[in-house]
Amino acid sequence: MNSLQGNGTPPLSGGDLVAAVPKDHLRSLFYLFTGKPDSRIKLFDEPVCIGPEDIIELNDCVVTKLATHHIDLTVTSVKIGYDGSQFSEFSTWVEFESHKWHEPEKVEELVIKWDFLVNIKDYAAPQRHTLLFRISRDIKPSQIFHMLGAGNADELDKLDEIAASAFCRVDFINAQISKELITLVENWHKGRKQPKLINPVLFWLKKRRNGIATILDQWLLLSWAILVASFLYWASTKFTDSSIAHGAIATFLAIYSLRPISKIASRLAGWTFKTLSDLEGSKVVFSFTSGDKKRIHELESSNSKQGFKFIIAGLWNVGLNVLAGVIYAYLFSQATP
Secondary structure, three states: OEEEEEOOOOOOOOOOEEEEEOHHHHHHHHHHHOOOOEEEEEEEOOOEEEOHHHHHHHHHHHHHHHOOOOEEEEEEEEEEEEOOOEEEEEOOHHHHHOOOOOOOOOEEEEEEEEEEEEOOOOOOOOEEEEEEEEEEOOOOHHHHHHHHHHOOHHHHOOHHHHHOOEEEEEEEOOHHHHHHHHHHHHHHHHOOOOOOOOOHHHHHHHHOHHHHHHHHHHHHHHHHHHHHHHHHHHHHHHOOOOOHHHHHHHHHHHHHOHHHHHHHHHHHHHHHHHHHHOOOOOOEEEOOOHHHHHHHHHHHHHHHHHHHHHHHHHHHHHHHHHHHHHHHHHHHHHHOO
């Protein structure tokens, strides 16, 4: 049986092989192989458009930064997730950099990981550090169900990371390196171009679609109520000999006419809300494969159609309000002595 012991421990008898390891060396090896390092995490939520050249730029920045420290070894790996739960893993950076992106699949997720050993004072052996950057189009329900089913607190703690469109995590022993790498990735992320799938005005309206639909719904109801009031006012001035029965009938018809107009207003508001909701506004747009470029073209075309539908829905609502406004303005003018 082989035994591992620190300095100062008397040798074992019985022919056992003993490796005497200084305590400092033993501590370094313990952290290297079994120790759980500290972590620093940064979440990103800004919309970005990512292509292979952006990832190459990020790797160049990371490699340049690591060159300023005492690094023994760096291993870079990349994982690409496609639609349909398909994955491609590149165990070396050369494989990723030389890959030809001609496949028809669409990229849904990208994870790039840098493993490197850092020589640190007071540690006899180089210490492992990890930089991980993940960016995804949408959170997958299967990932959430997996965490909930696992019932592991460590897994549930990662929910914020998975819910974010992108995040960066550094597992470190040297805190200074972790801060520098987080800042580097943050600056790189800020420099990415934003996707142009949606017209900026439509994107602004999409974010406020609830309020817009509510305003259009209530506006039409208000216009109809004013129209009914103007009609009753006009009728009261023109038919001075009208009986109480006639007034009651007019009031009854006015009140119950609000029900069909409320349905029309609700339907128009719902149409407006749906056209804005159907605009594709992904915060992350990948431009890697032929499938990605096809999806971008399809989304741009679809967004143009949805924008046209929104204009039609809005014109219908505005048109009805203008028509009601013209009528009740005319009735009030005619009712004026």
